[in-house]
Amino acid sequence: MDPAYSKAQLRTSLKHFATGRAVGMLLGFGLIMLLVRALKPAEYGVYVAFLAALEVIQLSSSLGLTIIALRYIPELRSKGQVKELGHLLIKIVSLRLATLALALMLVYVFSRQIADVFGFEDYVSTFQLYLVVIFFEGSARYLELCENSLMMQGVSQISMVLRTGLRFALLAIVVSHSAGSSIDFHHWVLIDLTASSIGCCFALYKVLHLGVTSRRATNAPNASDIVLTTRRMLRYSIPAYFGQIIYLSYGPDTIKLIASKTLGALQIGAFGFAATFATMLQRYLPVYLLISAIRPLFVAARGRQDYQTRLPFMANFLFKLNIFMLAPVAAFILAGAEEVATELTGGHFPDAGLYLFLFTLIVLAKAMRVIVEMVAQSMEIGASTFFATVLGLGGLAIGTYASRTMGPSGLCIGLVFSEIFWCIWVGYSLYRIGVPLQFDWKGNLRVIFASLCSIATAKAALAGLPDGKLGVAAAFVVCGITFLLVALVVRPFSAAERDLVNSLAKRKVFFW
DSSP: OOGGGOHHHHHHHHHHHHHHHHHHHHHHHHHHHHHHHHSOHHHHHHHHHHHHHHHHHHHHTSTTHHHHHHHHHHHHHHTTOHHHHHHHHHHHHHHHHHHHHHHHHHHHHTHHHHHHHTTOGGGHHHHHHHHHHHHHHHHHHHHHHHHHHTTOHHHHHHHHHHHHHHHHHHHHHHHHTTTTSOOOHHHHHHHHHHHHHHHHHHHHHHHHHHHHHHHHSOOOTTOOOOOOOHHHHHHHHHHHHHHHHHHHHHSHHHHHHHHHHHSOHHHHHHHHHHHHHHHHHHHHSHHHHHHHHHHHHHHHHTTSTTHHHHHHHHHHHHHHHHHHHHHHHHHHHHHTHHHHHHHHTTTSOGGGHHHHHHHHHHHHHHHHHHHHHHHHHHHTOHHHHHHHHHHTHHHHHHHHHHHHHHTHHHHHHHHHHHHHHHHHHHHHHHHHTTOOOOOOHHHHHHHHHHHHHHHHHHHHHHHHSOSSHHHHHHHHHHHHHHHHHHHHHHOOSOHHHHHHHHHHHTSOOOOO
């Protein structure tokens, strides 16, 4: 393995990741639980629309800079091109801040019209303030992406924990002084602004300091020759970016914006809470976050002679880990949808249970897409990802048809099909260039079997235990233990996969 992305480097990065994400997961979960109780249901629905706007604006204004950071920062670092890495960092970060600021200025000009279209015309001034939040939060996420590509997990985790921790602490202070009543929505946006701006400034200082230092340094003695021209970066990033824009047109965030216009306050609140909970799973579930922690290794693996077998092995292993971690969560939600939703939302949205289950499936489908995308990025097949995104429109058609009878649930099902269609096309493209993805479906079926067993015990536990938070929590523990015990018997992971985890941990801790 390349020294820049060696096993020791990975181990250090994962230690920072594990510590930061463990804290972040607790803070993130606590923040969601506190916020859904602190805001009025109708205002929580408006906030869901604001969050969707954040994602839409952030992605549409990136102009391929996200793709460039993911693909070419690891390449320069793995080749020892320190000076070129510094120049690239300064350039892409400056461009990203500029493109995001220009996009937000344009949105501000039309903010009243946008509010009228998406049904939050009574919150125009709050939305205009939230545009500043989008700038700082969007910038912080891009900086974290650069840090992850550099395997600077320590800095990345501090930035994330700082923002989430400040939100949680400030919100808790405001709630404690609210005498049991709902807090003012405008106050929450001010809290969000404070946290995002402080976290962004910290991350910006760290990345720019590295960029300036690298520009003044000399390349590593064993640096490889590499020609990283603007033309090469654009040839890959532009098709992939337009693919992202097409995906944006039928992705979860666009659906949330549409739902904010067409659904009632309680429905959009339930739908939005489930979407936010799924986003927390996506960001804070340890194995899913492992994807961003080792993403640079896929680019580094491209330089190995055995990349045609190494890349498929890494992709299969990561996907199976995601199923292994998400399956018991989905099983528990399916076993007691209403009870789980009632306790999670404090009784505000008991109908959110079905949405929680469907969005958990979407998280798994998105994980599969991200893994396949990492292989595609390492092979620089941008045109293939563009056509795959166009093919994903078929999922939108399915979702639109299903929504006639199933409502928003049908749109969620369409999202799952869109991700599957995308992965099939990109997988076929990789097969044509000699990198066939071979997922271990026997191992995955064993995980599903363990999940089915845990559903039965979870249902029995929910029926036998007292109602309330403690009963639901105890049932979740029973579900998790059942899953782990059955999985221990059926052994979904191969000996090579178990050895890989245990070698990183330096002790035998993974037995499944």
